[in-house]
Amino acid sequence: MPMPDKFVFVCINQRDPEHPRPSCINSGSADLFNTLREEQGRRVATGVKIVAGGCLEACMVGPVMVVYPDNVWYGGVIEADVPEIMDHLEGGPPVERLRIGDAEFDLRPEQMSSGGF
Numbered sequence: 001m002p003m004p005d006k007f008v009f010v011c012i013n014q015r016d017p018e019h020p021r022p023s024c025i026n027s028g029s030a031d032l033f034n035t036l037r038e039e040q041g042r043r044v045a046t047g048v049k050i051v052a053g054g055c056l057e058a059c060m061v062g063p064v065m066v067v068y069p070d071n072v073w074y075g076g077v078i079e080a081d082v083p084e085i086m087d088h089l090e091g092g093p094p095v096e097r098l099r100i101g102d103a104e105f106d107l108r109p110e111q112m113s114s115g116g117f
């Protein structure tokens, strides 16, 4: 098997539900991870490695994942987004509507009640 061209790290971090910061697994990231793996298998996308990982620090907009070497970050991902993300992983453009950046990293729990992602 050749070395992957791209890596996707999917946050499956879990915190106590009472913690002020949410955690991606409580937003469905485990199912999202499994759906990505299933879609990868259907497409036989051998150039992609999908990895379950810990907190990626953009917790307020989970589920969060990052694609390397593209350095493309996605937040608020749901299972229905998986085909578009797989298109990106297979060489298509990033899914712009799901991209997150510095602004989302800086969000704090107190900011979420006044709107946000």
Ligand code: FES
Pocket: 011, 012, 013, 014, 022, 023, 024, 025, 054, 055, 056, 057, 058, 059, 060, 062, 064
């Ligand atoms: S818990 Fe997923 S990014 Fe922090």
